[in-house]
Amino acid sequence: MKTSSANDQRIPITLLTGFLGAGKTTLVNNVLSNATDEKIAVIVNEFGEIGIDGDLISRASDDMLELANGCICCSSKDDLMEALYKLYMRRAGLAEPKVDFDRVLIETTGLANPLPLAQAFYTDMSLSLTYRLDAIVTLVDLKHVSVQLENAAEAERQIALADKILMSKRDLVSDAEYENALSLVHALNPFAPRSLINFGAAKVDELLDIGLFDPNTGESxxxxxxxxxPSCSSPERHNHHDGHxxxxxxxxxxxxxxxxxxxxxxxxxxxxxxxxxxxxxxxxxxxxxxxxxxxxxxxxxxxxxxxxxxxxxxxxxxxxxxxxxxxxxxxxxxxxxxxxxxxxxxxxxxxxxxxxxxxxxxxxxxxxx
CATH class of the missing domain: 3.30.1220.10 (CobW-like, C-terminal domain)
Known part of the structure; x- marks a missing residue:
């Protein structure tokens, strides 16, 4: 049996999922625009979808944008594993241009099933030696989650697999609709911590280095x-007998x-x-x-x-x-x-x-x- 290392040098990856229209692109754009001390590599499906302010771009190539604040935006197109490989080679100085980053944020397409990528960290030796999956974060559209869950299995998997859930569009739903959406999310995944975000304005520490997928050895x-x-639905105190x-x-x-x-x-x-x-x-x-x-x-x-x-x-x-x-x-x-x-x-x-x-x-x- 292995012993987990608190000094894990692998690069942490956050997998951002969420159904079409939930606001993932806005969220990623805000992370890239407002990052200060963080050196983040963001992998998206297509550059055109992210809409990065041209004033932020310091250098551009066919598959990568380098931003003035030290962040990187890469296009995965059809091969996410290839994009991760290229990033690592450039970080190690084994390919040009050399880049520097501390963590990776992957924005998946709305219809993506997060299962294959999560499994890859167990089955792909080269990937698991270089990167570690820090968390699966799912962005839930409170306005449309009920319809999405009824019509798409991917929406259910994205919520059920999440280590953390961010919820958008609270301003577009009534209190009753909000409570109904919460009950749907809770039924699929009652254990993932949840928080509201407004117009994609999430703090970086709500997305990155939250350590919810593969824990390190720190007690906390x-x-x-x-x-x-607590498994007990009743708030009343009860006794344990014989340790059980x-x-x-x-x-x-x-x-x-x-x-x-x-x-x-x-x-x-x-x-x-x-x-x-x-x-x-x-x-x-x-x-x-x-x-x-x-x-x-x-x-x-x-x-x-x-x-x-x-x-x-x-x-x-x-x-x-x-x-x-x-x-x-x-x-x-x-x-x-x-x-x-x-x-x-x-x-x-x-x-x-x-x-x-x-x-x-x-x-x-x-x-x-």
Whole structure:
């Protein structure tokens, strides 16, 4: 099992998704125009769509614009991986013109499915050695999200896969429409933090270096990455018996009724068995296939004093990785599953079968990884 490094030198990438008309282009343009100390490389489908102020451009070529504030805008056209490769070669001084940047923002087309790119960070060795996916950020059009979800599967995937959700066009909807849009987004992805933006005016730190896809070892970063809402719908206090709580061990799934997408969270204070967890994850991929969107969590394995990071996109999982320490020293497994057609009762039973038996914990003081 690997140990996550707090000194990861790979270049962070933010993947910006959102359906047609949500305002991604305006958002990207504002980021490029207002960046000060940040050296950002932005990859877009076509230069003509971004509408960069000509006064900002210091040098231009067929596939790249260099801006006076140190940012770069590149065209990916049909090959995003090729654009990332060229960027890295120019940054390393192995291709001309040499450029300098610290992070990458990729604006996807409105119809793009973010799954393939997210999976590429697990399956493409050259990509994963050079870049890391910092977060999938989805921009939601509050005015049209209901119609988009009814008519396009891509819209549902973009929200369900998001690590963070930005919401635009609040000024164009009534309070009732706003609440309805929030309920739709929450049903698809109740765990991603959400914030409103006006006319694309998001702060750079709302998009970049937010560390929500692949956490580093910082205690606060891991906690933020796997933040799970309290599973109990009732505000009343309740007691835990024998270190276990039937109420908050699993949450009721939040379901988007048009599509059948739901999310389930698990919390468990008792340690889990390594082999059983692997079997549980294998069962998820085999049972749900392409309907499994995201799995992420921190696992308290029997015999280990450090949390283990679980991260998967559809049927592709990253290698299990140790984080530094449990928050405040409290070991507790937390796991989130988002997908279509999730069978809560069967999933709950399979998850709880991973709990290590008391006699095994006494007999085995360690876990082989």
């Amino acid at each position: 970063s891991v906690e933020k990455w796997i933040a799970i809402e 709580c039937e109420i908050c061990s699993t949450s009721e799934p939040h379901t988007h009724h048009h599509t059948g997408v739901s999310s389930v969270s698990f919390r468990e204070e008792r340690p889990l068995e390594y082999e059983k967890v692997l079997a549980f994850l294998a069962g998820l991929t085999q049972g749900y296939g392409s309907n499994l969107y995201r799995v992420k969590g921190l696992i308290n394995f029997q015999g280990s004093d450090r949390p283990v990071i679980v991260q998967g996109v559809q049927n592709i999982f990253s290698p299990l990785t140790y984080a530094d320490a449990w928050r405040r020293g409290v070991a507790e497994t937390r796991l989130v599953v988002i997908g279509k057609g999730i069978q809560r009762e069967a999933l709950s039973e399979a998850f709880h079968s991973c709990v290590a038996k008391a006699e095994d914990m006494l007999e085995n003081g360690f876990v082989m990884v």
